[in-house]
Amino acid sequence: MKVLKFGGTSLGSPENIKKVIAIVAKKSQNDQLIIVVSAFSGVTNQLQECSRLAEKGDENYKAQLDELINRHLEAVQDLLGAKAQSGLMAKVRLVLNEIEDILKGVFLIQELSNKTLDKVIGSGEVLSAFIVNEFFLQEGMKSNLINPLEFILTDSEFGKANVDMALTEEKIKPYFQNQKADVLVCPGFVSKDLYGNSTTLGRGGSDYTAALIAAALDAPELEIWTDVSGMMTANPKYVKQAFAIPQIDYEEAMELTHFGAKVLYPPSVHPVYKKGIPIYIKNTFEPDAEGTKIHEFPEPDSQSIKGISCIENIALFNLSGSSMVGIPYFSHRLFEALAQAKVSVILITQASSEHSICVAIDLEDVEKAKFAIEKAFSLEFKEEMLNPLYVETDLAIVALVSSQMKNQIGLSGKMFSVLGQNGINIKAIAQGSSEKNISAVIDKKQVKKALNTLHESFFLSDLKRVNLFIVGTGNVGQTLIDQLNQQSEYLKEHNQIDLRISGIANSRKMLFDLNGIPLENAVETLMEKGQKMDLEDFLLEMKALNLRNSIFIDNTAHEVVANTYAGVLESSISVVTPNKIACTGKFGDYKNLKNLALRYRSHFRFETNVGAGLPVINTLDDLIKSGDEVLGIQAVLSGSLNFIFNNYTGEGESFADVVKQAQVEGFTEPDPRIDLSGVDVKRKILILLRESGFEMELDDIDTIPFIPEKCMQAENVEKFFEAIAKEEAHFKKLVEEANAEGKKLKYVATFENGKANTGLEKVAPDSPLYNLEGKDNIVLFNTKRYPEQPLVIKGAGAGAAVTASGIFGDIIRIANAL
Template sequence: MTTNLGRGGSDYTASILAAELGADELEIWTDVDGFMTADPRVIPTAYTIDSLTYSEAMDLCNFGAKVIYPPTIYPVCVKNIPIRIKNTFHPDAKGSTIRQDVPPSAQPIRGISSIKETSMVTVSGLSMVGVIGVNRRIFTTLANEGISVFMVAQTSSETSTSICMTEADARRACNALDREFANEIADGAMYPAQLDNGLATVAVVGERMKHTPGIAGRLFGVLGRNGISVIALAQGALETNLSFVIDRKQLRKALNVIHDSCFLSTYQELNLFVCGTGTVGGSLLRQIASQRKRLMDERGLKINLVGVASSHKAAFNDEGIDPATYGEAMEAGGPGGAERLRREILDMNIFNSVFVDCTASPEIAALYPTLLEHNVSVVAANKIAASSSYENYARLKQTARERGVKFLFETNVGAGLPIINTINDLINSGDRILCIEAVLSGTLNYVFNTLSAEVPLSRAVRMAQQNGYSEPDPRIDLSGQDVVRKLVILARESGYHVEADDIEKDLFVPDNILGGTLDTFWDRLPSLDAQFETDRQRLAHEQKRWRFVAEWRNGKGRVGLREIPLGHPFYDLAGSNNIILLTTERYREYPMLIQGYGAGADVTAAGVFADIMSVANI
C-alpha cells in the first residue's frame, strides 16, 4: 500500500535510511541555523545551541521548537548516530549537533521552548482520592477521541488532574470526559470538567538540571518577582524538563526573564523607565550613556532605556531608546504626563522593569503603589513618597517585600552619600540608632558658607538657585520643609514611627516672606539682609558659624538654625556638603560620621545610578 508520510516525511525517511545503512552521521538541511536557546522572534539575543542530547532535542521539539520532525530522532538515536542540523540558506553556519555524548553545558539549562496556544482541562472531585483507574479512564477517553496530550499535572492528594492540549481539542475533550464520568458528576462525587483557555506552556530543558539543587527555586523566584503566576507545572523524575503553564499574555515576558536570569543570555538585562529629564534626570541619562558599554563588557549588565518622560513629552520603545539622543525620541514620542506613563508601563509589561523618578512631583509619586503591585521596582530621587504619611511609607515598603521587587530612595537624603544604606546595614545587623545629628541641606549649607560682607543673604540664595543647589523654588529649602522630610525618612529607616508634623521647626525666614508668589518672595527677601549681616559679624567674632541642623534624639526630632562653635564637626563643613553623625549602641562613644557632597545634579544622579545597580544586584 502506498501512503503519504505527511509532515516531516523527508526527515523521517532520511533517519530510517541512516539507521539501516549504519551511517556515520545524519544531516538535516532546513531553513534555520539549528536549535536556538529560545525563539529568536521573541528573544533577539537567543543563540544557536552547538550540541545537545537526543532527549534534550526531543523535549524542545515536543514543546514548539519546530527544527526537525520529532519522530526523526528515534531511528538514529537507538543506533547512536549523530544528527547535524544545517541551514540551506546559510550553509556556512556551524549548525547544531544532536548526539548522546554531549559535553556538559556551561549552564544547567540548554534551551527554552513554548507552546503558545494551550488549553487546560481539569478533572476533579473528592471521590478521586485513592480510587484505582480514574486516570486510566481519563486517558482512555481522550485516546478514543484521538486527542493528544502534551502535559499532565496531578495534585498529590489525587483530587484533580489537569491535562494540557491544543485549543482545537479542548472543548471536545471536556464533552467526552463529562460523558465518561456522567454518573459520578450526577452523584456530586466529581465535578464537570473545567476548561481554561488563553494559556501558554513553557518548557525549560537541560540535562544538567538533573541533581542540580536550586534550579526550580531560581526559576519560580524570578517569575514571581516579575509578577508571572504559574498555573500548573510538571517535572518528571529524570529532571531534564521542567514544564509549566502561565497566562498567554505573560508568555513573552516569561521567556525573556527566564532566558535572562538563567544565564542563557550574554547579558543580564534591566529595562528602565526614567521620569524627569531636568538637571538630575538629564545627568543620569548622560551617565547611563557613558557607562553602558563598560557595564556590558565588565559586568555583563545591559541597561535598556525603554521609556523616558517629562510632564509634557514622552517616548516608549520596548526595543530600547538611545540614552544619548533621548531628547529626539521624546520630541517624536507624543505627550507626557502621569497617566500616560502609568498606562504605557503596565501595557508594555516588560521583564526586569525599573521605574526611576527624578522629579519632585506628587502625581508621579502617587504611581508607586500601582507600579510596585505590578512588580516594577522603583528608584526614587523624589522625596515625597518616603516622607508622606507613615501608613503610605510602610505600605510601599511592604508591597515591595511581598512582590520581591525593590523600593530604593538613597538619594532622598545626602544625594549620593551612603546614608540610608548605612543605617539599613546597622539595623539589619542588630544595632540600634540612638541619635541622629546632621546638616542635610546642601542648599542651606551653601548659602551660609557663601554669606560675606559682599554677598548678603538674598544674593547667596539667588546664587544657590542659579548653581543648581536649590529647588527651582528655593522657599522649599528655606522653609525647612526639605530638611524635615529628610529627617523623617532617616528616623523611619532607623525604625521609628514618625510623621512630618511631629518634627519641631525653628525657622529663620518669617512666614510673611515665604508666603505669596515666588516673585513676591524675591522682592521681600532683601529685607533680611541687614540683620543677617549684623549677626554674621557677631558670629565671626565669636568664632562660630551658622548651620541648619536636623536632630533626632530620645524619639523626638527637631530642625533649626544653630550657632556651631569652632572645633565642632559641623564647623568646617564646606560648600554644599552634608554631614551626619550616627550615635548607636555600638557607636556610642565615637559616633559614626558620614560627610561629602550633599547637593548637585551629578552626585545625585550618581546616587540614583547606584540604586539602579542595587536592583540589578551587581
C-alpha cells in the same frame, strides 16, 4: 543515498527555489539525492482556510483559491522557459482543477470531512514537487518525480494518520532500488491508507516523510533545510540573543520539538533515532552555516541546558476534592475520559496528598475536555465529593531541556528563582523522572519575559541586561545619562551588567526602543524621534513591553509621578527615585510601597531622598537589618541651606544674593522657598525615622521657620527675591547673634526621646556640625551600638552630579540583586 527535506520557506518564492537548486546541485555531484519538499510557504494554511470558508457557504473561498492558483501559475512562468511550461502547466492545472471541484462540492453541501480536507491540503506538496522537479530538469539535472502514495501507508485517521511502519519500510526499499535518477523529488506530508484514500501525516509531516525514507534506506544522514541555522537555544521571535545549538542528542531534540520548537516535526526524530542516523538542521539562506547536528552520542558539552522552549495557548484543568485521596483508578478515569474525547495531555502534575491533579491541554480542546471530565465524574460533582472543575486559560508552558539534568544540582532552583525575581508567577510545574526537562506553566503574556530571563541566566550569564525607563531629563536626568554612558563599557567588562535605556521621557516627549536608546545622545534622540508625552501611556507601554530586569527611574519632583509607583511595583518593575513625595506621604502609603516591592519581587530604592549620593539610607538599612536600634539623630540634611549659611556672613553679599547664587548653581529647587521653608529637611528626617522603624507622619515633626511669613507668601519667585532683599536686617541679625556666641548657623534636623524637629540652630565649635563646609550634609546616628560616639556620615549633599551618582548606585544595587 542522502535525504534532504526543504521546508515551505525554502520554497516560498522563485528566488528561494533557485537557492535550493544551488544546494542540490553541489550535493548531487557525489551522491544520489532524495529531495522531500513541503508546500510553498503559507499554502497549506491557505488551502485549509479555503476549505473552512467553503464549508460555511462563504463565497470568499473562491477569491482565496484564485490567489493560490495564480501564485503557482506565476511560479511556473518565473522559473521555466516557454518549452517546459506547457507540459507542466497541464499537470498543475489538473491538480488545481480537482481542488476547485472538491471545494465547489463542499460549498454546495456545506460539509467538510477530515477525509476531504486531507485530499485538499495535501495537494500543496504535490504542486510544489511538480514545479521543483521540472525546474531541476530544466537546469540539466537528471531528476525524477516520485509518488509517496505508493510507499507510505497509514491507518484511516484522517488529519494526522498513523504510519504502518513495517509495511511502509517494506514498500520503500524496493521502490527506491528501481530509481536511477540522480535526484528524486518527493512530495512530503501526503500518504494513503490501506483502502487507497489520501491521508496526511499531520502539520509538519514533510519532515516525517523524509525521516521515514531515510530510516528505511539506512541513509547516512538526513538533512532538514529551513530558514534558521539550526535548532535555536530559544525562539528567536522572542529572544533576539538566541543562537543555534551546535549539537544535541535525539532525546533532547524530541523534548524541544514537543515543547514548541517549530524547526522540526516531533515524530520525525523517532524513525532515524532507532537507526542512529544523524539529522542536520540547515539554513537554505545560509548554506555554509554549521547548523545543528542531532545524533546519538554527542561529545561532552559544558552547557548543561541545551534549549529553552515554550508552548503557547495552553489551558490548565485542576481537579480537586477529598474523594480523590486514596481512591484507586481515579487518575485512570480522568485520562481515559480525555483520551476518549481525543484530547492530548501536554503536562501532568499531582500533589503527593492526592487531593488534586492538574493537566495542561491545548486551548482548542477546552470545551470538549471540560464536557468529558464533567461527564466522567458527574456523580462526584453532584454529591460535592469533588470541587467544581477549575479551568485557567491564556497560559503557556516554558521548559528547560537537557539530557544532563540528572547530574546537575540546582537547575530547578535557579529556574524558579530567576522567574520569581522578575515577577513571573508559576501556576504549575512538572519534571519527569528521566529529568530531560523542567516545565512551568505561566501566564501567556509573560512568555517573552520568561524566555529572555531564562535564556540570559542559562546562556548569557556573564552579561546581565537591565532595562531602564527614565522619566525626567533635566539636570539630574541628563547627568545620570552622561554617567551611564561613561561607565557603560566598564560595567560590561568588570561587572557583567549591560545597562540599556529602553524608554525615556520628559514633559514633552517619550520614546521606546527595545534595542536600547543610544546613551551618547539619548535626550537628542528623544526630542528628534519621540512622540507626545503622556504619563499614563508611558507606563502602559513600559508594562506591556514586560521586559526582564526593568527599572523605572523617576527624576522628577512631581506628585503625579510618585502616585504611580504602586502600579509599577505591582508589575514587578523596580523603582529608583530622588523624588521624596512617595516616602513622605501618609505612613500607610509608604508602607504599602515597601510591601508591594517585597510581594512582587521588585525593588524600591530612594537613597538620594536623603543626602543625595551619600550612603545614608543604605547604612541605616544595614544597621536595622543587623539588629541595631536608632536612639537619636542629628543631621544637616539640606545642602542648599548649608551652602547659603556657609556663604552668608552678613558683611559682603546680601542674603538674597547668596540664595540667588545657590539657585543658579543648582543647589536649590527652581523655587528656593521649597528649601528655605525647611519642608525638604522635614521630609528627609521623616524618611530616616520611617526607615528606622518609627511610624510617624510629617505633621509629627515640629518646624521653626526663620524666613518671614510675608516673604514666603510672595506671588512668584521674582517677588520672593524682592521680599527677602527688604528683610536683610533680619538675616544679618541672625548671623551677628551667632557670631557673638562664637557659633555658626546651621539648619538642623533632630530626633531625640521619640520627638523630632527641624530649625535654624547656633552650633558650637565642639559639634561635628560646626565645620561643615559648602553644600555638604552630615548625619549623626546614635544607636544601641553607637551610644556615645555617633556613627557619622558626611559629604556633598546637593548637586546634579552627586544626586545622579546616588541614583546610579541604586541602579547597580538592584542589578546585582537580580
